[in-house]
Amino acid sequence: MSAGVADTPSLRRRRGAPMRELARWGAGALGIAVLIIVWELYKALGPADGLVIAGVRVLPRTSDLAMPHVWDMVARLGEPVSRADGAEPLWVAVASAALVTLGIAAVGWLMGLVVGLVLALIMQRWRLAEWGLLPWIILSQTIPLIAFAPVVRSWGSRIEIGAFEWQDWMSVALIASYLAFFPIAVGALKGLQAPDTIHLELMRSYAVGWWKTLTALRLPAAVPYLLPALRLAAANAVIGAIVAEVSTGLQGGIGRILIQYAGQASGDPAKAWGPIFGAIVLGLAAAGSIALLGAMLGRYRRVEVGA
Numbered sequence: 001m002s003a004g005v006a007d008t009p010s011l012r013r014r015r016g017a018p019m020r021e022l023a024r025w026g027a028g029a030l031g032i033a034v035l036i037i038v039w040e041l042y043k044a045l046g047p048a049d050g051l052v053i054a055g056v057r058v059l060p061r062t063s064d065l066a067m068p069h070v071w072d073m074v075a076r077l078g079e080p081v082s083r084a085d086g087a088e089p090l091w092v093a094v095a096s097a098a099l100v101t102l103g104i105a106a107v108g109w110l111m112g113l114v115v116g117l118v119l120a121l122i123m124q125r126w127r128l129a130e131w132g133l134l135p136w137i138i139l140s141q142t143i144p145l146i147a148f149a150p151v152v153r154s155w156g157s158r159i160e161i162g163a164f165e166w167q168d169w170m171s172v173a174l175i176a177s178y179l180a181f182f183p184i185a186v187g188a189l190k191g192l193q194a195p196d197t198i199h200l201e202l203m204r205s206y207a208v209g210w211w212k213t214l215t216a217l218r219l220p221a222a223v224p225y226l227l228p229a230l231r232l233a234a235a236n237a238v239i240g241a242i243v244a245e246v247s248t249g250l251q252g253g254i255g256r257i258l259i260q261y262a263g264q265a266s267g268d269p270a271k272a273w274g275p276i277f278g279a280i281v282l283g284l285a286a287a288g289s290i291a292l293l294g295a296m297l298g299r300y301r302r303v304e305v306g307a
Contacts, residue, residue: 036070043067068270076270090271094278097254102282104169105241108176109234115177116184124192141182145240149175149247168250175244179236187229191222227290234286242279254278
């Protein structure tokens with residue numbers, strides 16, 4: 001009997017969890033290795049003027065200016081940003097800028113979380129609100145962000161509430177929240193509507209109110225849908241922050257040094273890739289941080305984990 005109990009599906013899943021985690025990390029490392037190999041193969045074997053189809057260049061030139069070697073880009077991270085005495089290494093400048101952007105993106109993510117959850121609760125509570133709000137929520141994501149960011153900054157600069165003064169970084173955080181709230185609103189709504197009809201009818205048969213049904217049934221059922229939405233929202237917040245930094249000209253963030261270093265690419269092509277690597281790591285770190293939240297909510301993740 002004890003042997004049969006020990007070999008339950010739950011225990012088998014727990015024993016296999018380290019292997020699954022190792023397989024995920026291995027797949028990620030393999031993907032990076034394949035990307036590096038493809039890059040270097042194309043640089044070595046591709047046409048010098050790039051791949052041109054019908055007069056349109058669809059793949060870049062293979063010169064060192066357009067496509068530096070991967071090892072040159074990595075080595076450049078350890079070199080000084082400029083030739084000035086006492087200049088910090090490039091990776092330090094990129095990391096400092098990435099932390100600034102990460103902080104702004106985190107504020108935007110939190111704002112998007114609040115707005116997305118409130119909208120999802122309203123739409124779940126009243127079907128008429130879902131019919132009226134959901135199309136506009138979807139339509140909101142079609143607005144060109146690079147054109148919308150300067151408008152937000154202009155509006156923010158006109159806000160005067162006592163001693164409160166609107167800061168430029170707040171405009172960037174607002175843009176980040178604009179991209180972050182959408183997946184949260186849609187994912188949370190789907191999750192709140194996920195409980196089976198039989199469970200909802202059981203709550204009604206016990207005369208359980210909407211609030212108790214929400215906390216005891218709907219919110220736990222929404223976790224497998226909400227966690228992927230939160231990861232996507234975190235990545236969206238980083239994208240929104242970087243684009244808004246470029247559009248508004250905010251200093252100190254990684255979006256600004258992306259433009260600054262790109263302007264120096266003709267003389268130092270490997271340097272321009274430093275902030276690009278930083279932006280990639282920043283997005284992965286933002287999305288991966290949701291894994292900590294997922295670990296705390298592991299008991300509610302059976303659907304997501306088993307998928």
